[in-house]
Amino acid sequence: MRSIDDFSRPLEYLTPLGEQVGEIIREWVEKEVIPYRRDFDEDYLEHRLILPPFRKLLGEYGIQRILFPEDLGGWGLGHSDYLSVAAFRMFEEIARADSGMAVAFGVVFWPLVLICCEPHVNRRLCEEFAPMFTGTREPVFSCMAMTEPQGGSDIENVEILKGSTIRTTAVQDGDEWVINGHKLWPTNTGGVADLMAVVCTTDPGSRDVNDIAIIFVPCHLPGVTQSSAYEKAGMAADKNGDIWFENVRVPLWYRACGPGDDARFYGEVVSLGNMGSIAFMTGVMLNVYEKVREFTSRNTYRGLPLKENDAVAGVLADFAATIEALRILGYQCARMCDRHDLYGPRWSPEVMAKARAHRYFAADRTLEAMGRVMNLMESFGADREWDVEKHWRDVKMVQLWLGGKQLSQMEVARWFYECETL
Template sequence: MAQVSIERKENRFVQDLLSPSDRLLLSSTRDFVEQQIMPVRRELEESTYSDYKLVDEMQGKLLPLGLQGGFLPEEYGGMGLTSALTTALLAEEVGRGDASQFNSLAGGLLAMRPAIGAGNREVLERFAPRFTQEEEIYLGCFAAGEPGGGSDIENPDLRGTGIKTSAGLAGGSWVLNGAKAWAVNAGLAGVYCVVCTTDASLGDEGVALVYMEAPMQGFRFLGHEDKSGLRGSRQGGCEMADVRVPEAWRAAGPGRDAQLFRANQAFARIIAAGLAIGIAQGALDEVLAFTTDRMAAGKPIRQHTICASILADIAIGIQVGRDAYVSAAYQYDRPETYGEGHSTPILSRASAVKVFCCDAAIGATNRAMELMGSYGYVSDYYVEKYWRDAKALQLQEGGAHLARLDAVRGCYDFDQFHRNELYEHIRGGGST
């Protein structure tokens, strides 16, 4: 009888959905992760407590794979690697080794996607060559969150009214003022895509995605966050005081920029789901190896029925999560059939898989740690690192709760501002 396996390599269903070149890229990435990242996972993280030298070297080693600029259209020197499916599968591969390596790369991808979606030639011609050269690391930054909160920027119900960073036209330039927080690659990036508003009272019509190029006058980097997990990627804050950029560096225009922003959110959530499953797979590989060698009551730990049941729960989360994100990515990539990337059904599916896969990864790493006993909690093994990385993923992209609200919007007309006459009556001091 043929052996049934959840091994990634044997997932024929997924392989059949990919082009031959994407399959090749995935397999080279898998080899890279196996040979270059897995053996130095611990050292990579240690270097984040000093000079990030190893992290930067690893980013440099990734350059020949073409991931830095591969997401750009072929006419701009990229590989046309625009599909959510291939990107999420790549994220899973890298996530199994060190998710933060992909998180840093994704900064460029997410920064440039609005310009690609809008077909903004000025932005693409200016920045694409920086990403597609393979001599040096060139990072991008998608700056949405603000010091007052990230969710109010991302919450579709608020329709851009929560954005404080302003963009105003003056003398043929956009003039940016405000502050951003928690943006990956802030202070390191060459290009920033900044989520602004031209006038918050206009709602979605006021949302403006404006590009800035470092170094620039009026820009101040505020430092990086000291995180527990995903330490190899750096998130930080910045301030803009009258930063001027060319008028053509707005991604598209009124209304369309808000759509591109939502589509980017959906895309980012699918990628986060892929990363989460990579982390969970890494933890499963670790715990399977440990519980094979480690004995309890005369037999390997994994041969105890209760432990097999826990391993089954981990494996089920991975398998179902992988199938779910593959399905969401497949639909994202076919807007003519399933709806545009910014549409409610797509944002709902993307959010659902992000929530499910992050929860699965947190559960998997937590259970793996329990099966390894005290050794699950020490840095000699990698499960505790995966555990910290999984939690960080859950907190990004609107956090655990906003993503749930976005998921449920696909089921019914959830409206957090639902008119409630009873509340208004009570607030107004009336009695029932």
């Protein structure tokens, strides 16, 4: 019988590590996540069901150490040229079960990319934070604190705004940064994260990118306050909340890459976030394929399995075609993020714009295709027992984060058409 493994991937891009970990994750989701996921919505505050599988994956299997250098107890993926392709496979496998978990998982590594990956490894910070992730069998979570109340996702728009709207401040006081401000929405907040990277300005209102600072802040420090998790339409495993920083003090060397480079490599966070988002969507689509295949094989219309009706088959074909196209697109995006020698650095405006284009295109197609198959299943499409509606709710959020569609459109237009005033 055909399965999700029959959908195409660019085989020449795959790597042994990514595939091996992918297989481990598939087994993990089958045993530890899929049987419990229908109750995740009600678990959004406590994570009583969500934390135990993470404990196994991140802590016991040790995947949380994957980016750190091998001599620091990691697996050295940060030094590889296949980080993104391997990540794509992992994200896709987790998202097949629960894209909220995939996001929470991905964000463990998101800020660490800034200090663990070539060509901007910050050895001192790796040494500082590696033990937090490698010396325990408990799960350790990170978060990337970007969005602010007054500007929404505008602060991600470094190319245009150059950090001028950032209100979270980092003021040097001796050999420490003193951080004050308020962030909204980071994944793995609501009390989950142990370590965060905070996008700050060292000179409020400045349009000098040297004043954009990304500073690591351990969450237990005095002055860090987190709200409880927001209630959302879905994605219960991805806790989001407010974070307030009130005279939070960290050493000066907790700054990720330094003046100019923090802003430059911040682009990498954006590119990888977009690449990961495509993996979340294809993972979801693969599981919906499984569910819809089961539904249309079991249920009948005019005495035949539903899938044997030509009109229904047309919708199913479109769904499969969408998976085919998006999966190849997603792996290509990951490859682009990996191979600086071929495509330019992943923090470049070009790769950022292309990754954004890939993501919003993928999101539009995913939601269109999912909406159609959900409708095809009639009342069962809205029934949690079939899991499709959960994926539909979750994947809408993947479309809307990272500034949403319009910001993406502007960035794509700016790059491809060399617009100057957008």
